[in-house]
Amino acid sequence: MAISRRNLLKTGIAAGAAFSIPSVLRAQTAATEARTVRMSMSGIPSIFDPVITVSQTTTDHAAAIYDTLFALDSKFMPQPQMVGKWGASDDKKTYTFELRDGLGWHDGNSVTAADCVASIRRWGQVDPGGQLIMERASDISKKDDKTFTIALKEPLGLLPNLLANLLYVMREKDADKPATEAVTTNIGSGPFKFNQAAARPGASLTYDRNDKYLPRQEPVDGLAGGKVVKVDRVIWENIGDAQTAIAALQAGEIVFYLTPPADLFPAIESDPNLELQVLYKHGQDFFLRINCLQKPFDNLKARQAMLHLVDQKAFLQILSSNQKYTNTVTSFFGSGNPVSNDENTGWFKKGGDPEKAKQLFKEAGYAGEKVVILQPTDWSDASNTSQLLADALRKIGIDSELAPSDWSGLVARRSNKNAIENGGWSIFITSDTDFARGEPMTTSHLALNGEKAWYGWPQNDEYEALRAKWADVETVDERKALARKMQGIAWDYVPEVLLGQFTAPIARRKTLTGLIGMPDIVPMWNMEKA
Amino acid sequence: MAGYILRRIVSTIAVMALVGIFVFLLLRLAPGDPAAMIAGRSATEEMIAGIREQLGLNDPMPVQFMRWVRDMLGGDFGTSIFAGRPVLELISQRLEPTLSLSILTMILSVTVGVSFGIFAAWRTGGLVDRLLTAFSAFGYSVPVFVIGYFLIYFFAIKTHWLPVQGYVEIERGLGPWFEHLVLPTVALSLGFIAFIARVTRASMLEVLSEDYMRTAAAKGASSYAMLFHHALKNAGVPILTVIGISFAYLIGGVVLTETVFNIPGIGRLVVDAINNRDYPIIQSVLILTSGLYVLINLAVDLAYTLIDPRIRY
Numbered sequence: 001m002a003i004s005r006r007n008l009l010k011t012g013i014a015a016g017a018a019f020s021i022p023s024v025l026r027a028q029t030a031a032t033e034a035r036t037v038r039m040s041m042s043g044i045p046s047i048f049d050p051v052i053t054v055s056q057t058t059t060d061h062a063a064a065i066y067d068t069l070f071a072l073d074s075k076f077m078p079q080p081q082m083v084g085k086w087g088a089s090d091d092k093k094t095y096t097f098e099l100r101d102g103l104g105w106h107d108g109n110s111v112t113a114a115d116c117v118a119s120i121r122r123w124g125q126v127d128p129g130g131q132l133i134m135e136r137a138s139d140i141s142k143k144d145d146k147t148f149t150i151a152l153k154e155p156l157g158l159l160p161n162l163l164a165n166l167l168y169v170m171r172e173k174d175a176d177k178p179a180t181e182a183v184t185t186n187i188g189s190g191p192f193k194f195n196q197a198a199a200r201p202g203a204s205l206t207y208d209r210n211d212k213y214l215p216r217q218e219p220v221d222g223l224a225g226g227k228v229v230k231v232d233r234v235i236w237e238n239i240g241d242a243q244t245a246i247a248a249l250q251a252g253e254i255v256f257y258l259t260p261p262a263d264l265f266p267a268i269e270s271d272p273n274l275e276l277q278v279l280y281k282h283g284q285d286f287f288l289r290i291n292c293l294q295k296p297f298d299n300l301k302a303r304q305a306m307l308h309l310v311d312q313k314a315f316l317q318i319l320s321s322n323q324k325y326t327n328t329v330t331s332f333f334g335s336g337n338p339v340s341n342d343e344n345t346g347w348f349k350k351g352g353d354p355e356k357a358k359q360l361f362k363e364a365g366y367a368g369e370k371v372v373i374l375q376p377t378d379w380s381d382a383s384n385t386s387q388l389l390a391d392a393l394r395k396i397g398i399d400s401e402l403a404p405s406d407w408s409g410l411v412a413r414r415s416n417k418n419a420i421e422n423g424g425w426s427i428f429i430t431s432d433t434d435f436a437r438g439e440p441m442t443t444s445h446l447a448l449n450g451e452k453a454w455y456g457w458p459q460n461d462e463y464e465a466l467r468a469k470w471a472d473v474e475t476v477d478e479r480k481a482l483a484r485k486m487q488g489i490a491w492d493y494v495p496e497v498l499l500g501q502f503t504a505p506i507a508r509r510k511t512l513t514g515l516i517g518m519p520d521i522v523p524m525w526n527m528e529k530a
Numbered sequence: 531m532a533g534y535i536l537r538r539i540v541s542t543i544a545v546m547a548l549v550g551i552f553v554f555l556l557l558r559l560a561p562g563d564p565a566a567m568i569a570g571r572s573a574t575e576e577m578i579a580g581i582r583e584q585l586g587l588n589d590p591m592p593v594q595f596m597r598w599v600r601d602m603l604g605g606d607f608g609t610s611i612f613a614g615r616p617v618l619e620l621i622s623q624r625l626e627p628t629l630s631l632s633i634l635t636m637i638l639s640v641t642v643g644v645s646f647g648i649f650a651a652w653r654t655g656g657l658v659d660r661l662l663t664a665f666s667a668f669g670y671s672v673p674v675f676v677i678g679y680f681l682i683y684f685f686a687i688k689t690h691w692l693p694v695q696g697y698v699e700i701e702r703g704l705g706p707w708f709e710h711l712v713l714p715t716v717a718l719s720l721g722f723i724a725f726i727a728r729v730t731r732a733s734m735l736e737v738l739s740e741d742y743m744r745t746a747a748a749k750g751a752s753s754y755a756m757l758f759h760h761a762l763k764n765a766g767v768p769i770l771t772v773i774g775i776s777f778a779y780l781i782g783g784v785v786l787t788e789t790v791f792n793i794p795g796i797g798r799l800v801v802d803a804i805n806n807r808d809y810p811i812i813q814s815v816l817i818l819t820s821g822l823y824v825l826i827n828l829a830v831d832l833a834y835t836l837i838d839p840r841i842r843y
Binding site for chain 1: 560561562563564566567568569573574575576577578580581583584610612613614615620623624679682683686687690693694695696697789790791792794798799801802805806807
């Protein structure tokens with residue numbers, strides 16, 4: 001069949017019309033998109049209960065829809081949030097909290113003191129800070145609809161700080177569930193409402209502004225102050241592929257991308273509409289966790305050798321090709337916290353000190369025992385640094401071996417306390433926020449309490465005695481003094497070794513402003529979209 | 531015919547049972563723990579232990595297996611460990627994007643691929659044949675993500691004609707639905723077009739060299755009649771076979787395309803479920819897709835009888 005010019009023209013017009021229809025529809029929906037913020041976070045949660053999991057996505061979800069009794073300001077000091085008036089008795093053993101006016105659940109009911117009591121009790125079963133409160137509390141009960149008290153067996157100066165740490169208040173009927181059974185109702189009293197009807201599990205989640213939310217009057221300061229929502233809707237898109245997420249950002253389909261990989265920074269920096277921004281400037285501290293129960297690291301000298309072996313600069317080059325976003329970190333309590341200090345950090349040397357490490361292994365009586373490093377192949381940062389560590393150990397004559405698996409496999413194996421030949425392990429690499437290192441009462445891996453400790457099971461009674469005091473003291477200066485002593489012991493004992501700090505920037509369109517930079521959470525209030 | 535269908539259905543059930551046992555054992559024997567994945571990276575042993583108990587993962591393996599089989603026979607495919615929602619509900623939500631992408635891909639691939647194949651066979655050795663052969667090699671060898679990124683760059687970022695990513699349900703309008711599927715369909719189709727074109731060309735060449743085709747030509751049959759009435763029908767069995775296999779493959783595994791274009795389909799559901807060790811989802815999807823695979827093959831086998839009366843069951 002010959003193709004005539006007329007047929008070609010008709011086909012062209014038809015094809016043009018077909019392609020233009022979607023564009024017209026897109027233009028029609030532009031008005032409703034203007035006050036909608038589309039974000040790509042680090043995935044989207046499938047567990048929505050912040051008591052069940054401490055994963056980043058669930059915490060972000062909880063921060064949006066739930067409110068907190070206290071919240072940390074930009075200096076990490078606890079400030080009242082849902083709480084209005086509050087105070088402690090003269091003997092510091094009874095705290096009374098009164099809720100501020102106008103707090104309401106998304107289902108229309110008012111927030112009551114009974115909701116707060118139930119929430120504290122449920123959270124207190126699993127959160128280390130909550131567990132401490134439950135240990136010290138003789139009674140937690142409501143006095144009236146707006147007032148509740150926490151009565152303590154002995155004073156607990158840290159109480160407001162603990163209440164400010166990821167305690168999201170739920171309705172009493174939700175909080176009455178066992179701490180191991182997930183709450184799925186998503187009814188909070190926070191600045192955003194979860195839009196259940198628009199949710200596409202695994203694909204996208206939608207949050208609408210809670211028009212009835214009454215923000216505090218104080219200006220926003222960290223997570224504290226007035227949570228003022230300046231957009232109508234926030235949609236989290238689950239974009240699994242980094243290249244696609246950047247393309248969507250460039251095309252304006254999303255305006256925020258939480259985790260751009262370092263190799264795509266140049267593409268973002270070269271686009272005049274986009275910007276990289278470090279929200280929390282102290283980022284993540286990477287560290288290697290040591291199994292203190294098994295050879296060779298049951299020996300103090302072998303653990304100390306690891307401090308001298310690590311060249312943080314080398315590890316940081318693996319964590320980010322752009323050194324602008326990395327820092328060395330030497331304090332056991334992180335680099336950006338009020339209690340960070342330089343006590344007992346003489347081991348730090350640029351480039352490490354492999355000869356010293358070799359000598360310490362010798363003094364430890366190292367006899368060729370195999371060192372098994374658990375390598376999570378589905379987490380490139382930890383996987384690549386594991387390979388560098390294995391190489392560094394081999395170079396000083398240590399028989400190191402990588403045990404590759406995905407993160408789930410690593411988690412299954414790291415609870416094994418047995419020797420290597422019986423499925424045990426020696427080292428794994430992980431990370432935590434720098435902020436978490438500033439709170440030894442709530443951060444599991446900062447405890448050195450043996451069998452009860454986090455994986456690796458370090459034990460040092462002297463350190464633990466000081467850690468116990470941490471909860472009692474009230475001032476930052478007192479905690480600073482304690483931190484120096486604890487750090488002196490910790491870097492002699494060496495439960496873990498710091499590998500450096502990565503301050504991962506987010507990528508955003510320049511039209512999105514007002515982002516709050518705090519650890520653990522990406523708050524959605526205060527943002528504005530031009 | 532009825533006996534043949536019955537035998538195939540019985541064998542399908544047997545295959546699915548074997549797949550079920552294999553998948554269940556494989557998942558349980560592989561390292562990893564959904565409770566640990568739920569609890570998060572910094573979780574304590576107590577948190578993980580509590581979740582394991584809650585999920586029934588501490589029960590002996592035979593107990594877990596029998597519970598799964600019993601529930602499945604009752605039509606209950608379980609609840610997602612992570613999402614806390616019925617697995618069938620999650621699968622049905624993900625079915626539409628995958629089916630949409632698969633059907634559009636098959637329509638484009640079959641239309642273009644068969645046309646290319648016929649034309650190349652008809653003009654074998656000529657410039658068009660050589661060009662189509664080169665295209666087939668290109669379509670085969672270039673990974674879908676390379677084509678995908680290329681299309682995104684030109685048609686989404688540079689020109690803003692089409693969206694970069696995402697999926698819009700068909701109920702929200704044919705236009706937006708189609709708009710979001712154009713690029714992934716084109717990216718995914720190239721390989722299938724190449725595959726179908728090559729099989730069609732080879733099959734057509736074989737038929738075109740048969741004596742009866744020469745007879746038809748000698749009797750003055752038109753090119754159209756020779757190609758479409760005589761040759762294509764007799765070359766149809768292998769073409770139909772590859773179309774069937776391709777369709778079944780598409781439904782079961784368009785993971786890369788779904789990832790590149792951020793389409794929330796079955797492929798991404800399974801990948802996420804594997805990463806999270808969400809056993810009920812993995813088991814159910816594998817059982818259902820293996821059943822679908824067998825049924826599509828049965829449909830293809832039965833379709834042979836329509837295009838070739840010599841085939842009887």
